[in-house]
Amino acid sequence: MTSPYQRQLQEKIDRISAQFAAYNPPALQVFESPEQHYRMRAEFRIWHIENDLFYAMFERSAEGKQKKVIRVDEFPIADQGINSLMPKLLAAIKAVPVLAERLFEVGFLATLSGEMLVSFIYHRKLDLDWEQAARALGEQLDISIIGRSRGQKLVVGNDFVVEKLNVQGREFVYKQVEGSFTQPNAQVCQHMLDWACSVAGRSDKDLLELYCGNGNFSLPLSLRFSKVLATELAKSSVHAAEWNIEQNQIDNIQVARLSAEEFTQAYHGEREFRRLQEARIDLKTYDFDTVFVDPPRAGIDDDTLKLLQGFERIIYISCNPDTLHDNLTTLSQTHRITQFALFDQFPYTHHIESGVLLEKI
Template structure:
């Protein structure tokens, strides 16, 4: 590792160890990132001058003024994105229809080599634009989407299929444009393996809250008899169901509920037609463990109370502050038996962490 990457990683380790020291956790397991080419997504503004256009980002000065920063390459992005960036830009520059009023370009790449590019405009997209964009997509062998206000033109697909390896298994995941996916695929694989290593194979069932597109659901399903996973966003539920079928897994059900709604249903306080339509009988499950990967805001109080009833809680967090706060409640009934940090976002203050809790 270079000294600059190691220094920022060491600073994160010290921060996490200091923040959680009051809970007396076990030794922190640290999972580093590649130093370069680790982001599978990148988004750029397109800056136009009288005789040129280029990729740009903005940097805030001390007086909060924005400065335009020209981007000719982007070392933290996957190599495929860096390779495509100048080629795509050169093609766009040669065509006035494709370049006029172009506002942003978004890249979504996969480890297996697929690429989805979204071109975002400040002007309506015409049939002529569509024809030229189709030619460009075929020439560069990419998937292409055009967007403008109230308009979305999908030329082939609005998704890529990622392939992640977890030990000796490969899992395929549909990743839809503009939907959340883990940006650092190589660290994501380490997170999946850590989660699977944290639980013993059992004939009991797993509850998962906030399952997204089934990122953790798929590999964890091999450790349990059945899995009931919840997710509210329709696009994520659709992707999760596609991923379950694509990977030939038959012991997972997806309930389109928020964590708060599931708590109400599980406690018998409210019935949901969505459960009946999906033929999901919550009471038929023999839950022993629960897996949660909540949003940055953490877990609400009622759901925390629900979690306290499980023997094991596996908690992945993208926000150490809310994890720390949630642990104040969860450690009333549980203890930390595994503690990990994943450097999902190098060179930023963001850090992903994980804990395995067992009932006292």
């Protein structure tokens, strides 16, 4: 009998196949998610009632106005480590009043390698008593803790976890900073990285990567090219990417703190950026034949699309098939889809993560 997950996945397959049929793509490759314990992040409100408290989420009414409080004792879509920790953490919080007082929200960030970071958000100022109690809790449960309230951030342990992902026979380590974007479904993320490396093949030329984040794709793709220039605007992501490059002992990646729009201006010689000079990046030393893009949901701006049209190959990972479809209106003028994939990062939701390899006509 077909499971609810398989039925919903088939709906996604049917939708994206129909949506992109006009571009005549090859057969769709489908990368499924585990049906349970796939999500490496989870956030819960802490609901206080009389002398008790519990994890809570909210369900909107049919009219979309009122919210119903749903008690959460277990969360099957979350990583098994999160589920194992949830009751232990709640019991420990209840036993220590300074940890429970005006606690508003708890967030979990886990890794496949077993590390755990827990963030606590409060509606009160945190003091030394809280910090001492949090330190004892961290030692008891072997976790790092971040306490937040208005204008405060107290870190007990680390404000990041280190994930380990296996891609085509090699292990890569990634610093994942609390509050920064990371792929929530680590097992599907490994499929995405494998797919990107497979379609990239091997080149004696260079790769341009736009929107590199913490270097999630940059690290494994660097083994496929002579050099990689990766761009990212967010400082925290740039710092994480640089840490990841160093920890993985990769020496052919440079990271430029530029937006995609800024890189386009620099590449065409329309603007000079001190950030490039300070990082000792000389665009003239690169010989690109491939560009990798993983843009935000809004897709790619018109000027950057025109830039992409000049590359022999485009590897495009998309978290929004609608904007990918729109962007292909431009890119299909110069390129054709030669690889097409669906990655089910977000089971039981309507969200679709997809990938295309575009090669020049």
